[in-house]
Amino acid sequence: MRRPNWVPEGTDLDKPNAARVYDYYLGGSHNFEVDREMARKAIELWPELPQIMRSNRAFLRRAVQFAAERGIGRFLDIGSGIPSFGAVHEIARAIRPEAQVVYVDRDPVAVAHSRLLLEDDPGSSVVQADVRDVEDLMSRPEVTALLAAGEPVAVLLVAVMHFVQDAEDPWKLIAVIRDALPPGSALVLSHASLEGRPDQAEDHQRLYRRTPTPLTMRTHEQITAMFEGFELVEPGVVYLPQWRPDQPEAVGEHPERMTGVAGVGLRP
Ligand code: SAM
Secondary structure: OOOOOOOOOOOOOOOOOHHHHHHHHOOOOOOOHHHHHHHHHHHHHOOOHHHHHHHHHHHHHHHHHHHHHOOOOEEEEEOOOOOOOOOHHHHHHOOOOOOEEEEEEOOHHHHHHHHHHHOOOOOEEEEEOOOOOHHHHHHOHHHHHHHHOOOOEEEEEEOOHHHOOHHHOHHHHHHHHHHOOOOOOEEEEEEEEOOOOHHHHHHHHHHHOOOOOOOOOEOHHHHHHHHOOOEEOOOOOEEHHHOOOOOHHHHOOOHHHHOEEEEEEEOO
């Protein structure tokens, strides 16, 4: 297949990729046939998937608004993906015009896109790094500059830690990030849950095993443990639509069908 000019050299176009599959679910155009094919298979298995992704994105928006309203003006968005709809700097700046954002993703396509979109934006930067090599990530100049002022930073790990396997110890990786954060900082996290649709979890994980980013869904308890050292704000770790909905009716009758759980914790 011919490589479109927005695709960085060295990108494997023959294998589906989580960032581009997610872009397809959200209705974006930065994906290839392999990605669409995988997304269609996943949707066949789990018709609510596009809605789940939108629900996740809506959680991200509400959580960034929550952080900005509390006075947080610095954001570290890890596993930021392809910022097609409502990027973090846009959401945050509607409340705090001076907000700064560092976007981090391991995927070269997501990074190349984010750079294109943000090249004229002095308040944001894009880093290609892998959260599994957390020391490297936290020592990048863009990240150390964001933290250096000692002002609170909201770290976003939204729909990313389920791409880290148990053997890679996601809890420990988060603890390393936590220990670098100034007081008053926040952790914004969402994660695929094993309990929302237990009947479909295994099939879904099997599909992602074919990709360079296998999926590990986890229990509510395992996900809550990721907030160690943070104080969870109300309503705690809940299904995506239940986290501070804009209107009570937005939760819907079956929030568990959105399968992801989410929470926000603050560093005392
Ligand atoms: N955070 C965005 C959101 O919730 O809308 C995008 C989520 S998307 C489902 C997951 C993103 O995490 C992809 O862009 C993928 O490339 C990235 N990712 C997966 N594993 C990663 C890792 N180990 N380090 C950094 N990014 C990773």
